[in-house]
Amino acid sequence: MYKKIRFLTILIFALIITAVLSTGFIYSISITNAPSKNSTSIVKDKGSENKAVNTKIKKLDSNSYNILVMGDSLARGTGDESNRGFANDFSSLWRAKAKKPIKVINIAVNGDVSSGLLNIVKDQQNLQYIQDSNMIFISIGGNEIKNFRSTDASSSVVQPNNEKAVQNSYLKNLENIFKLIRSKNQNSIVAFIGLYNPFGDDLTADKLELLNEWNYKTEDLVSSYDNAVYIPTYDLFKYNSQNYLAADNFHPNSAGYEAISKRIFESLKNFKN
Template identity: 35%
Template sequence: MMREKAIKWLIGISALSCLIWAGGLAWTLQDTFSGAPAAAPPIEGTAPGTEEEAPEPIVDDGSFRLLALGDSLTKGTGDTEGKGYVGYLLEDLKEKSGQDIVLGNYGVNGQVSSQLAEQLGQSRIKDEVVAADVIVVSTGGNDLFQGGQTLGNLEPAHIQKIEDAYLLQLKSILKQLRENNADARIFLIGLYNPFGALENAEATTKIVRDWNYKAAEVAADYPQTVLVPTFDLFQLKVQDYLARDLFHPNAAGYRLIGDRVASLITWQGVKG
């Protein structure tokens, strides 16, 4: 099939760089390779502040605060609407509650779990974590897929090495979040399989399922922390929900994720 050939060709290109997963293989490349990772550009409700302008101090005014952390999925790469799953989640929560919600989105293209663990040590991020009522986190996709390079070696021993390193970082991430905020609900976004239409779909499917299961087991060790499954959302029609880079979700895919997370946050959980 023409589309399958196109996918294989793109994966060959992605093997040239371990950052392709977050940056994409087309119109997102410039953003990914422009230098050191930076915070996501502002979207509605995003916490203010740039390198030139110090961020406003966080004031506890009783508002419901949503904090989004992680990689390009949190940033929304691939969504032509510019929202990502965080944007759709925000819309759903506002509709449920009928009130404004303060959002801090710190998604970073190309971020791996070790970088997120390091980011949590920043004073601004610590302040955001302390103030948050709900924290959503997407991490692990770059660790596992490595810009498509992992497809060149699906041997169990190799995957296990990657997985073990990630799980250690995930424990560090959740531990830091809980140390700074004992009450916020934490939603860890599970992985989907963007390679589900390829010849090795059976192997990659098993890898992603096992990865999600072990991540969910780690999440279960922390109170009010759950892994949000996304694998099933993409499983049957993965090609319909991928952006032009054939890695990230498109607007429809992000909406599916956002709606699922929103369904786990009850209306009563939004402060009145």
């Protein structure tokens, strides 16, 4: 009888110990798998590993000479058979003056206009690029003014009032772009690439006058800012359009981009960098 009671006591005690150990084990697992209070949760969606990573502001390497390129398809390098564009051609010429490895960041968008570029410049990532850049290239306006080529009197794009409105809007956008650039970076060299005439004699006299006025007012605005220079290209293409234009007869080819890069280098070679 005594042995039976002793056996039951030991059995009950063993069951209690087992239950306590099991509860502790389960609780320890729950602590291990719980998110840390100090950790940041990662939210995934289709096509993206982590939105926080995608939107994180990245700084350019301070050990490199950073060139930022913005604007339209000409800034992008469209038409260049070598896929270099004027910025990469220029960087080859500038390497000796930079005394650092050159890094080119290109945020240009094919088909863009001044209002689109203003929105791009407002982006936090691109403002960080501006802040970290030693030099900034801008090409914009070609897609706005090319619509004036039409000679159809019934078309609204050739009406003088509309042309003036487009020009005024462009100049206002450009002014705001420069203000944003200078609010983030007072010291970077800013080079603005002027417009050329890709249409040759097909451009009527009044439209040619508009192009010249457009370039003149752009140069006047750019020159009002320190460390900013307007790069004329009209004369380069006026006498070399057959050699400098791509197959689309609008964008520069490789030789055209190289000519632009050399013009930029000659204009900037005396700037302190």
